[in-house]
Structure formats: C-alpha cells, structure tokens
Amino acid sequence: MATDLRLAYAEIDEELFDVDQIPMTSRDVRSVGEMLVDVDYLARQLLMDIDGDAAGTLLRSWPTMVAAAEDLWASLPGRRPGVDERDRPITSLSAQAATIQNSLSGRTAWPGQGPTSPGIDQMTQTFINAAALVRRYGAEIPHEQPDPHRDLEAARTRIMHGLYLTAHAVNVALHEHGRDRVNDARSAGRRIHLAQHHSPYAIAPTGVWVDRMSACENTARSYLTDRFTQALAGEAMRPVDDPSRLAQALANWDIQTHRALARDLEPSNILLITRSQGLIAGASIVLVDAAATAGVLERSDRLVPALAEAGRSWSNLASRWGDLALPGARLEEPLARAAAEVRAAYRQITHDKTTLASPDAIAGRPGLPQAVPATLRAIEAGSELATVVAEKADNPNLTGPARALSRRAHNDVEAGLATPPHGDVVWVSPSDILAKRSVPLPPPVAETLRAASNATIDSTSSASAVATLHQRNDRPASSDAVLGSRRRAVPEAGRPPITSAHTARR
Incomplete structure (x- = not known):
C-alpha cells in the first residue's frame, strides 16, 4: 500500500514539473502579427502623450528603432534575389536614421547625451522579438502561396506604418520643444527669431532635426501612400486556438x-x-x-x-x-x-x-x-x-x-x-x-x-x-x-x- 502511494505521489510530481502542463506566464506568446499591431498601438499612444520636454529622449531612441525594424524587414521570407524594389524605402530610412545617429554621437549641444524614450524602446524590443520569432520559424512559411504572400505584405506595411507614426511623433515633439522655447523667451522679455520654413517654431537648434525627421517621415509616408488599406486587407488573423x-x-x-x-x-x-x-x-x-x-x-x-x-x-x-x-x-x-x-x-x-x-x-x-x-x-x-x-x-x-x-x-x-x-x-x-x-x-x-x-x-x-x-x-x-x-x-x-x-x- 505504501509503495502504491509513493507511486501516486511520483506521478503527481512528474506532472507538476512537466513544462508542458505549467502555464507559461512570463514569456511572450503573441504572434508576429500581434506584435506589429501592438507597435502600431504604442506609436499612437506616443503621439497622444507627446510634449516638448520629451523631444530629446524621442530623438535619441529613433535610430535604434529603425535599425530593429530594418532587421525584422530583412528577416521576412520571400525576398527576391538582388535588389528588391520593396526594400528601397526601409534601406533609405535606415540610412537617414544612421546619419541622425552619427550626428547625435558627435554633438555636445542639444539634445546631447541622456535618457532614451521608454515608449520607443518598447517598440524597438517588440521588433527585435518579432525578428527572432520569424528567424526561428520563417523557413516553414510557404511564402510563394497567395495568402502567406499577402500576409507578408501586410507585415511590411505594419512595420512601415509604425515607423511613420513614430517619426511623426518625434517631429511633433520637436515643434513643441521649439514652441516652449519661444514662449519661455517671450515670458522673460527676450527676443527670439522664428523659423521661416516648416513652422515658425522650428528654431535652432531644433530646426536641423526637424529637417531630418521630416525626411524620415516622408520616406515612410511614400511607401504607405495608396498601399496601407489594400495591404492590410490581406492580413492573416490568428485563430482562437486557446479559448482560455x-x-x-x-x-x-x-x-x-x-x-x-x-x-x-x-x-x-x-x-x-x-x-x-x-x-x-x-x-x-x-x-x-x-x-x-x-x-x-x-x-x-x-x-x-x-x-x-x-x-x-x-x-x-x-x-x-x-x-x-x-x-x-x-x-x-x-x-x-x-x-x-x-x-x-x-x-x-x-x-x-x-x-x-x-x-x-x-x-x-x-x-x-x-x-x-x-x-x-x-x-x-x-x-x-x-x-x-x-x-x-x-x-x-x-x-x-x-x-x-x-x-x-x-x-x-x-x-x-x-x-x-x-x-x-x-x-x-x-x-x-x-x-x-x-x-x-x-x-x-x-x-x-x-x-x-x-x-x-x-x-x-x-x-x-x-x-x-x-x-x-x-x-x-x-x-x-x-x-x-x-x-x-x-x-x-x-x-x-x-x-x-x-x-x-x-
């Protein structure tokens, strides 16, 4: 009888420590598509919360986010050999972001060294996690078939839309930073020269950053023009395979x-x-x-x-x-x-x-x-x-x-x-x-x-x-x-x- 009880307890212990029977609450179980949708959500929240004080943190985070997005883009299956026309926008955006990164590294003036944006950093990490997931299972995706092909096009569109929203948020923050500086100067009775392009608040030293971020925003927008709605119509929905x-x-x-x-x-x-x-x-x-x-x-x-x-x-x-x-x-x-x-x-x-x-x-x-x-x-x-x-x-x-x-x-x-x-x-x-x-x-x-x-x-x-x-x-x-x-x-x-x-x- 004692032996039977020990065997019973052993079976319970074996099941208790079976990793397939323990709910995994600490790891990310989202699909790649869900991660990209969440980047879109986080970018919209970032745009809603924007103010001038966040301009420096956002600008410092932008190049790293673009690098992570480019890495995910490159990991998606179905790329054509040689120069793929679909890759030109992300390649151009990456080059623009690299220029911003080099300028930030060599500058002692505003914004200088400092903290990065937790919102953009979270989107960056999501891109990194999605890229790791695609690299793990991407070889099994039948990308030549119509449905997966449309799904991959939707994924590229999601990536670019997240970058577009974030670039716009950085631009808005830069304009708000300029507006705050103008208002502070007027409150103190000091004169300040307004900008003659973009907006009157794109004043030095933010004016050069507005130019560069506007170029990034326009690159992303050019990819999305006449594409966004049509591409997302082919997005695959994840079936409800786990009702709980x-x-x-x-x-x-x-x-x-x-x-x-x-x-x-x-x-x-x-x-x-x-x-x-x-x-x-x-x-x-x-x-x-x-x-x-x-x-x-x-x-x-x-x-x-x-x-x-x-x-x-x-x-x-x-x-x-x-x-x-x-x-x-x-x-x-x-x-x-x-x-x-x-x-x-x-x-x-x-x-x-x-x-x-x-x-x-x-x-x-x-x-x-x-x-x-x-x-x-x-x-x-x-x-x-x-x-x-x-x-x-x-x-x-x-x-x-x-x-x-x-x-x-x-x-x-x-x-x-x-x-x-x-x-x-x-x-x-x-x-x-x-x-x-x-x-x-x-x-x-x-x-x-x-x-x-x-x-x-x-x-x-x-x-x-x-x-x-x-x-x-x-x-x-x-x-x-x-x-x-x-x-x-x-x-x-x-x-x-x-x-x-x-x-x-x-």
Whole structure:
C-alpha cells in the first residue's frame, strides 16, 4: 500500500514539473502579427502623450528603432534575389536614421547625451522579438502561396506604418520643444527669431532635426501612400486556438499589477496600469454586447453604463498620472509584457483585422464563453485596484515635470476643479520650468489627483457590484476558465504550429 502511494505521489510530481502542463506566464506568446499591431498601438499612444520636454529622449531612441525594424524587414521570407524594389524605402530610412545617429554621437549641444524614450524602446524590443520569432520559424512559411504572400505584405506595411507614426511623433515633439522655447523667451522679455520654413517654431537648434525627421517621415509616408488599406486587407488573423487565453492574460495582469503596486512605483508604471484598466473596461463593453447577442449573458440596463463610467474614470486618472511621468522613466518589464498580452488577447476576440468586429461575429468566436466571465472578474477586481492606486496618490513625496504640472495646475483652477487661490499665484517657478526640473505637486494638482482617484473608486465599485451580480445570475464557467489555467497542446514531432509570419508563435 505504501509503495502504491509513493507511486501516486511520483506521478503527481512528474506532472507538476512537466513544462508542458505549467502555464507559461512570463514569456511572450503573441504572434508576429500581434506584435506589429501592438507597435502600431504604442506609436499612437506616443503621439497622444507627446510634449516638448520629451523631444530629446524621442530623438535619441529613433535610430535604434529603425535599425530593429530594418532587421525584422530583412528577416521576412520571400525576398527576391538582388535588389528588391520593396526594400528601397526601409534601406533609405535606415540610412537617414544612421546619419541622425552619427550626428547625435558627435554633438555636445542639444539634445546631447541622456535618457532614451521608454515608449520607443518598447517598440524597438517588440521588433527585435518579432525578428527572432520569424528567424526561428520563417523557413516553414510557404511564402510563394497567395495568402502567406499577402500576409507578408501586410507585415511590411505594419512595420512601415509604425515607423511613420513614430517619426511623426518625434517631429511633433520637436515643434513643441521649439514652441516652449519661444514662449519661455517671450515670458522673460527676450527676443527670439522664428523659423521661416516648416513652422515658425522650428528654431535652432531644433530646426536641423526637424529637417531630418521630416525626411524620415516622408520616406515612410511614400511607401504607405495608396498601399496601407489594400495591404492590410490581406492580413492573416490568428485563430482562437486557446479559448482560455484572455482568462490567463487577465489573471497574469492582476498578479503583475499587485506586485508592482506593492513597491515604490514610478508614475509611468501607474500610468500604464490606469490606462490598461480603462482599456479593459472598454473591451468589456464590447464583449458584454456580443455575449448578450449570443445568449451567453443576460442583457442589462445597468452593466454597460457602469462599465462606461468606470472606463471614463480610469482614463481621466491615467491622464493625470501621465502629467507626473518623466520622459525617460522606465517601465517595469513584467508589467509592460502583461499589459501587451491583455491587449492582444482582447483584440483576438473583439477585432476583425483592422476594425472592430460586429457583435454577431464576436458572438460566434470560440473564446467568448470563457472571455465573458474572465472580463467580469477583472471588472469586479477593479475596485480593489482603484483603492490601491488611490493610496499612491496620497504620497506627499510625489513629483513630476515642472512644465506639465504648471499647465495642469492652472487648467484645473480655471476649470473650477480645484480650490481657487487668493489672487494670482505662480504654482511652479519659471526657472524650474526652464531647467526641466522635477517639482513637488502644486496644491491644485494634488487636490484634483485625489479627487480623480476617489471618483475612480466610486465608479469601479459600482461596476464591480453589477459585474458580481451578473456572474451569480449567469451559468458557471468551466473550471479552466475559473482557474485561469492555459493548457497548451504540444505540436506533433516538435513542429511549431504556424502557417505564416503572423501566426508564428514562441
């Protein structure tokens, strides 16, 4: 009998430590196509968050991103021998970026040496990861067949579009930097000569960088002209081969957010947390609508409005934490990776190539029955997360970029969101703004940050209550969905389950 028990325990131990039975939460399981879509998403976010103080960090990061994109481009199968006309734009862009890199290395004037942009660095790393994935499985892609060929063309278009958006973001930052310098000079009573080309704010020393980044932006745009929509129409969609993917992604996200918030966290990471929670709320509305269409979830007059209000609150809070984030502040890698997987897992269910899928299309996807309870559990947990984030807002030692906090303080007072002062008050010293220092939060900013945190707690608590009620009324999910486990099939004979560059997986 004892021998039988030992054998039983041995079998349990063997299965427990079988790598094929353990959910892999720390590695990137996105396809190449999902990585390229995420580069597009990150570039758009970068463009939304842009300001003049970030111009130097963005410019320093640009050449490295282009080099990573060129390496991925070269790794894609199906290149013709000799000079391929399709390669000319990326080759030209690489040469332009190399010139910028050489100039940056030899300059002591602005922008000089300093930190790089975490947003662009994240896109660069995504390109590097995608290139490694293509090199591993690219030889098995039948690129001469029509569907994989169109998919590869879509991949090239995605790469170039990410570069185009990023180049435009760098250009906007350079113009904003020039505008800030002009405004600072006028405030100090100094005269400054405006530029005669591009825009009046492309003044020295940013004018030369505007010229070079405009050339990069035009090169990328010339490739995309009359090509973008048509090329992406041939993009391959990754099938939902793992219905529990979203549940696993959200479970991992919950773990990583609490691990991160347990430490003294940079505002840039709290910005990522709050922005991702807003995305979860927005995607949950889409899933709930599709689930009601499919009969997976009862329709409710309370759930969607509660989710919408929670999403608005998270987005408003994210905007305020964004003011506190320094241009060169780094993101915690596990947190950023978990957020990227959440975005990919939601998009696999809610989108059809470049557009949001219809409720009927989403209702027919195999991952929906597991995704709905998973997203409702994430909404339910959001109220507790909002409370923890609010505790971070009470930290009296919070600081942020002087210019951004000055603008926020004056805007909040003028909008009536903060207690008005007696008389005119300069919330941030002009010398701190000119030197781009980090300063303590002005009283109006601290007040409205706490108010936004409390509003987020209220809205997420309401959404949590409604989501909990729906989970009780809904039929129970499978044990795999409840546990958030993710069983992965082992490919036959060790072959990777891929058909094209966009469905290749680690």
